[in-house]
Amino acid sequence: MSTLTIPDPLPTPEEDSQKLNKAFKGWGTDEKSIIEILGHRTAAQRREIRDAYARLFNQTLVDSLRSELSGDFGRAVVLWALDPAERDAILAHEVLKKKGYRHMCVIVEIACASPPDHLISVRQAYSSLFNSSLEEDIIDYSTGHHSLTQLLVRLVSSYRYDGMYLNEDLVDSDADDLYNAIKMGQQEPPIGLINILSTRSIHHLKASFHRYQQKANGKSIYEDIEGNKNYDHELKSIMKCVVCCIASPEKHFVEVVRNSIVGLGTDEDSLTRAIVTRAEIDLKNIKEEYKIRYKTTVNADVIGDTSGDYKNFLLTLVGSAEP
Amino acid sequence: MSTLTIPDPLPTPEEDSQKLNKAFKGWGTDEKSIIEILGHRTAAQRREIRDAYARLFNQTLVDSLRSELSGDFGRAVVLWALDPAERDAILAHEVLKKKGYRHMCVIVEIACASPPDHLISVRQAYSSLFNSSLEEDIIDYSTGHHSLTQLLVRLVSSYRYDGMYLNEDLVDSDADDLYNAIKMGQQEPPIGLINILSTRSIHHLKASFHRYQQKANGKSIYEDIEGNKNYDHELKSIMKCVVCCIASPEKHFVEVVRNSIVGLGTDEDSLTRAIVTRAEIDLKNIKEEYKIRYKTTVNADVIGDTSGDYKNFLLTLVGSAEP
Numbered sequence: 001m002s003t004l005t006i007p008d009p010l011p012t013p014e015e016d017s018q019k020l021n022k023a024f025k026g027w028g029t030d031e032k033s034i035i036e037i038l039g040h041r042t043a044a045q046r047r048e049i050r051d052a053y054a055r056l057f058n059q060t061l062v063d064s065l066r067s068e069l070s071g072d073f074g075r076a077v078v079l080w081a082l083d084p085a086e087r088d089a090i091l092a093h094e095v096l097k098k099k100g101y102r103h104m105c106v107i108v109e110i111a112c113a114s115p116p117d118h119l120i121s122v123r124q125a126y127s128s129l130f131n132s133s134l135e136e137d138i139i140d141y142s143t144g145h146h147s148l149t150q151l152l153v154r155l156v157s158s159y160r161y162d163g164m165y166l167n168e169d170l171v172d173s174d175a176d177d178l179y180n181a182i183k184m185g186q187q188e189p190p191i192g193l194i195n196i197l198s199t200r201s202i203h204h205l206k207a208s209f210h211r212y213q214q215k216a217n218g219k220s221i222y223e224d225i226e227g228n229k230n231y232d233h234e235l236k237s238i239m240k241c242v243v244c245c246i247a248s249p250e251k252h253f254v255e256v257v258r259n260s261i262v263g264l265g266t267d268e269d270s271l272t273r274a275i276v277t278r279a280e281i282d283l284k285n286i287k288e289e290y291k292i293r294y295k296t297t298v299n300a301d302v303i304g305d306t307s308g309d310y311k312n313f314l315l316t317l318v319g320s321a322e323p
Numbered sequence: 324m325s326t327l328t329i330p331d332p333l334p335t336p337e338e339d340s341q342k343l344n345k346a347f348k349g350w351g352t353d354e355k356s357i358i359e360i361l362g363h364r365t366a367a368q369r370r371e372i373r374d375a376y377a378r379l380f381n382q383t384l385v386d387s388l389r390s391e392l393s394g395d396f397g398r399a400v401v402l403w404a405l406d407p408a409e410r411d412a413i414l415a416h417e418v419l420k421k422k423g424y425r426h427m428c429v430i431v432e433i434a435c436a437s438p439p440d441h442l443i444s445v446r447q448a449y450s451s452l453f454n455s456s457l458e459e460d461i462i463d464y465s466t467g468h469h470s471l472t473q474l475l476v477r478l479v480s481s482y483r484y485d486g487m488y489l490n491e492d493l494v495d496s497d498a499d500d501l502y503n504a505i506k507m508g509q510q511e512p513p514i515g516l517i518n519i520l521s522t523r524s525i526h527h528l529k530a531s532f533h534r535y536q537q538k539a540n541g542k543s544i545y546e547d548i549e550g551n552k553n554y555d556h557e558l559k560s561i562m563k564c565v566v567c568c569i570a571s572p573e574k575h576f577v578e579v580v581r582n583s584i585v586g587l588g589t590d591e592d593s594l595t596r597a598i599v600t601r602a603e604i605d606l607k608n609i610k611e612e613y614k615i616r617y618k619t620t621v622n623a624d625v626i627g628d629t630s631g632d633y634k635n636f637l638l639t640l641v642g643s644a645e646p
Binding site for chain 1: 443446450454462477483485
């Protein structure tokens, strides 16, 4: 569920655009107004504002934001102002410029913690923004970890059935296959395991993971991946990310937020990504889960670790401290 | 280019629907009117007729056609009346009920001889019609030919970049990789070859195939696959289909039409598929290519091998004998 609050009555997209343009003008930028407007509009409303702004000022809103704002605040607002599919395409492209598979979890989030039609829109946006397909860029990124590359390519290429129909026999045999594949002690995940994780519906996979746990005397597939001594660190971390994004995206994002806060310094990119991408999806559930798990609130941790406009913007998206 | 001819002035979708409904009523079905109307309407116009028909008669046009028509004629008209993405989803589903990989070329056509956005629409239609993803059904179909299954899954999962940007270095290195992979003498196509064929843009692949031929002293990739003694018959036939659908779909469909005609009996399903699915895409080019290659026309071969309403309907879609 979304954490956004929308004003009533709602200004027209033209009024919002005028106010935003005014906020960009003059001696300093009026960050407060930008937060006040964009932080309280849904994706559909932001699209209407983008359209109106381009009509009125002959420039895109995102370009204006990019030139007026900077730092973590600027990055967060720009990501928020973008069309969600374009935003995810840009996040995926950024990851493919970084070194190290550990960043690839961002791509897993897009592939496994989003509805199938959103993933398709991301691939379409990626292709028109970057003149290549997301999957070929993943392959070209490959630095030798072939099975990991294949897993990622197959996950981003999926268009899973999105309904509730379930074939119980298939759930059962997939649970067996997953169990055998993970227990088999191979260094690489066999193709059968990749096939299952990348083509079955989320509803089906959740049922298979549940069935897995029954077969494994209470041990979850997540724990078995964690305990698998044959998988290297990178494979293990991506496989855990896959399973978590499929089984329970909110639990995955609880970890993303928490890990961005704890330790030395704040990982602003991860914190921004989690809050911006999930605000309209399940941030309410993430906040509840966070409170149960860490006995503190997302709000309190954001306040403790960030400051200024960046803090104010994140808190606007996060909404009230009491769920 | 399309072979369709559209009347001017064009009747409204409501008028067409009324006439179609009248054609279904009374003692016999008026096949001539059905051909006269539907055979002269574009996909967009047929969609409007479907919408109007459903509004006016509280029944879908496709259901009416299915209950009124039968045989090869009925099958052809129903396929023609369907939304093109839904039609291809149904064709793919039919193939996955048949025995033998030789039928899989239908799936390759959908994956490699259609624009990326059409392939996505087919997958969406497949998922809503059949409660599963196209790719999982291909995997579940697998009867042991794993590399062929992987190739097919990867091809249907592709969302290729559809523009004209070309990276010449990549074209060159892909040509090398294709050459080495096919010349290497393995029984299975290596994953690198599958990666290239399933993720690169059609424009890029055409350039790579051209470069391949230069490297191979004039031998085409098609000929090298044909001459590869390590590939079994099924793999060879599907790989040739892939390369042909990418390099030159019209040449592929020239063969589909010709093979459906020559020999004992007519393969009506293939003939129907080629004409119905390509009429609005490249049937004009297919006809020209056919004439050059076989010194006869598609029209003459259709007249020679089919009869009655089926013949009349196909000829309506094929258009004039002189291109």
